Amino acid sequence: MDNSEKNKRSYSVRMRTFAVIGILMSMACLMTFGAGFTLVEKAAMAPSEIPVKDSVASVEAFKEVYSVLMSPRCMNCHPSGNIPLQGEDSHLHAMLPKRGLDGKGVYSMKCTNCHQPVNTPGLNTPPGNPDWHLPPADMKMVFQGRSAYELAKQLLDPKQNGNKNLKKLIEHADDGLVKAGWNPGEGRKLPPLTHAQFKKAWITWLTTGAYAPKDK
Amino acid sequence: MITLNINKKTHRVDADPNTPLLWVLRDIIGLVGTKYGCGVAQCGACVVHLDGEAVRSCVTKISRAQGKKVVTIEGLSETNSHPLQKAWLDLDVSQCGYCQAGQIMSAAVLLRENKNPSEQDIDDAMAGNICRCGTYLRIREAIQLAAKDQKNG
Numbered sequence: 001m002d003n004s005e006k007n008k009r010s011y012s013v014r015m016r017t018f019a020v021i022g023i024l025m026s027m028a029c030l031m032t033f034g035a036g037f038t039l040v041e042k043a044a045m046a047p048s049e050i051p052v053k054d055s056v057a058s059v060e061a062f063k064e065v066y067s068v069l070m071s072p073r074c075m076n077c078h079p080s081g082n083i084p085l086q087g088e089d090s091h092l093h094a095m096l097p098k099r100g101l102d103g104k105g106v107y108s109m110k111c112t113n114c115h116q117p118v119n120t121p122g123l124n125t126p127p128g129n130p131d132w133h134l135p136p137a138d139m140k141m142v143f144q145g146r147s148a149y150e151l152a153k154q155l156l157d158p159k160q161n162g163n164k165n166l167k168k169l170i171e172h173a174d175d176g177l178v179k180a181g182w183n184p185g186e187g188r189k190l191p192p193l194t195h196a197q198f199k200k201a202w203i204t205w206l207t208t209g210a211y212a213p214k215d216k
Numbered sequence: 217m218i219t220l221n222i223n224k225k226t227h228r229v230d231a232d233p234n235t236p237l238l239w240v241l242r243d244i245i246g247l248v249g250t251k252y253g254c255g256v257a258q259c260g261a262c263v264v265h266l267d268g269e270a271v272r273s274c275v276t277k278i279s280r281a282q283g284k285k286v287v288t289i290e291g292l293s294e295t296n297s298h299p300l301q302k303a304w305l306d307l308d309v310s311q312c313g314y315c316q317a318g319q320i321m322s323a324a325v326l327l328r329e330n331k332n333p334s335e336q337d338i339d340d341a342m343a344g345n346i347c348r349c350g351t352y353l354r355i356r357e358a359i360q361l362a363a364k365d366q367k368n369g
Binding site: 125 | 257258280330
């Protein structure tokens with residue numbers, strides 16, 4: 001074997017080694033940081049922000065999230081039927097307003113005919129928000145009756161969550177109508193956590209792997 | 217001062233922007249066809265149209281009505297000839313009459329959006345308008361009659 005042939009073989013072995021190391025490093029990165037973020041999303045994060053999967057922390061966080069989502073302030077507008085719910089006991093909304101195709105009611109029974117852009121003053125008067133509505137008929141996003149496992153899975157499924165990816169889900173914690181749950185008007189109980197506590201639990205759940213708790 | 221467009225007329229009103237539209241209609245402008253029922257959007261007696269939607273004027277602040285078109289029962293037609301008004305008379309729908317302005321204004325939105333409403337559509341649209349005299353069956357019949365009239369006319 002002459003020198004040039006030896007050099008060629010040595011170069012080829014080195015290239016293959018680099019390729020294998022490269023693949024292994026990529027896999028290691030994906031496994032370490034694989035909490036559901038795309039590479040682009042991760043690239044935008046500071047190293048300390050990149051989450052690590054943690055099923056225990058994730059499930060614990062979702063228990064807190066679930067306690068809020070199943071409270072009347074959230075669940076009342078995520079009914080299993082086509083009529084919103086009302087009150088601390090989540091009974092059917094008086095007057096039986098219907099969801100309609102877009103979630104904004106039907107005919108003379110549209111949500112914003114009574115629900116103003118702000119809360120109406122007085123005890124148990126209609127709460128308000130400029131964006132008041134139910135989820136639309138083609139994506140009902142039902143909370144009522146869902147177990148923690150079912151709801152967690154549903155929240156992560158873009159076909160059932162309003163086409164939201166992880167980034168959009170995280171942003172949704174600050175949605176105006178979500179936050180309206182913490183400004184319910186006179187005579188209504190607040191959700192069991194503050195909005196800050198809810199948001200922290202929501203983000204923790206999502207960024208530690210978004211594990212769904214097992215049903216008992 | 218707040219400028220309001222009511223029944224195609226411009227009114228300049230000296231009132232707090234948080235004043236309910238119903239108060240301005242009845243007490244300042246003098247359009248008393250729209251009635252006060254419950255004051256908390258539960259009965260439908262105060263329904264008027266705001267840019268075509270059947271809002272409850274007892275909880276709608278005049279600040280929300282600014283720059284929009286308000287139509288009250290007095291402005292539904294110029295000669296009381298809206299198909300619903302004619303049907304209401306033909307079938308003697310009203311008993312005490314207190315809720316009827318709100319009933320007609322709600323029904324008008326239904327007929328605009330659905331030219332041929334089924335009984336279920338009528339119930340869905342009118343579920344928020346309460347009648348203490350219980351004229352519901354005549355209201356439903358009158359809406360069906362008005363729908364036919366609208367189709368033929």
